Amino acid sequence: MTPHILLVEDDPVSRAFLAAAAEALPARVDAVDTLAAARERIRAGRYDLWLVDANLPDGPGASLLREPGRRDAPALAHTAACEQDTLARLREAGFLDVLVKPLTASALRAAIRRATARTEGGGARQEQAPLWDxxxxxxxxxxxxxxxxxxxxxxxxxxxxxxxxxxxxxxxxxxxxxxxxxxxxxxxxxxxxxxxxxxxxxxxxxxxxxxxxxxxxxxxxxxxxxxx
Missing domain, CATH: 1.20.58 (Methane Monooxygenase Hydroxylase; Chain G, domain 1)
Structure with a gap:
């Protein structure tokens, strides 16, 4: 199945790169630049995965995780921050993983595959991450x-x-x-x-x-x- 992804990123260059890299999986990507726009998309339809910028013009990306329309969709954060305590707080907030920008297209696609594999087949294990990276x-x-x-x-x-x-x-x-x-x-x-x-x-x-x-x-x- 082709995953349907919600991408939330306010920087136009980053948004274009992330969308193109994800679409090459292939995947269907809806890209927006604010929390308000993301909430409208969430109300309008269901997604297999969220890719959310940690910091957006109208608030922290983690606030989306409390949306009632989430319906257990896995969420990945992406951020330019590299401090371990910042990354840990994002995971604590409920993000499945945190992607540090800049990242390669292959790293993004691998993270998407891992995240979406968890929900395919009613939660059955479709793909395992390697033991060590x-x-x-x-x-x-x-x-x-x-x-x-x-x-x-x-x-x-x-x-x-x-x-x-x-x-x-x-x-x-x-x-x-x-x-x-x-x-x-x-x-x-x-x-x-x-x-x-x-x-x-x-x-x-x-x-x-x-x-x-x-x-x-x-x-x-x-x-x-x-x-x-």
Whole structure:
């Protein structure tokens, strides 16, 4: 199926680039430049994915995530900011992932494929992200391979405890405790390029009551630990 995408971006050059890159998937793209225009589009029809600029002339892009017309469509943020705390806040707000501009057309299309694969086939797993993204980790750590290796080792040491804490919170029905652990884990995933864990953490954070999201999280943790 050809995904129907809502693109919200106020810069004309960025909007034209993102729209053209997404349409090459192929995809149908409706591009607007304000939150007000996006809300009109949301009321008029349903989308398979939202691509939302983090900062728009009439407010923060994350405010769209509270729209009643969202109907569980996954949303990706895009921003020129690269500070880790800013990216973490956007994920905490409910974005599945955050794309840092400038980005390549291939990186955008890969992110769209990952996001839309989650909703195809009634939520069945259609495509998995790779366990590790070396390029992303090297970018986060200034190209230092030794730092990547060291942090991945530490990440793998800490992962069982985080996994068990999430599972315990799920059994107790404590969504706040679960989200707190997932929030910390999400930042670590980004630093070390743990792509499958990152996707699973984002999905469970967005739907802490979902048995499917919890099962995916536990499976991703097991696969990641088995890669040592």
């Amino acid at each position: 070396d390029a992303r980790a090297l970018t986060a750590l200034n190209g230092q391979h030794a730092h990547v290796d060291a942090l991945r080792g530490l990440f793998l040491e800490e992962l069982p405890g985080a996994r068990d804490a999430v599972a315990a919170a799920a059994r107790a029905g404590d969504a706040d405790a679960m989200r707190a652990t997932l929030h910390r884990l999400r930042a670590s995933c980004g630093f070390v390029g743990a792509m499958r864990m990152d996707a699973a953490v984002a999905a469970l954070h967005a739907a802490p009551d979902s048995p499917e999201a919890l099962a995916e999280f536990l499976a991703a943790a097991q696969d990641t630990l088995s890669s040592r």
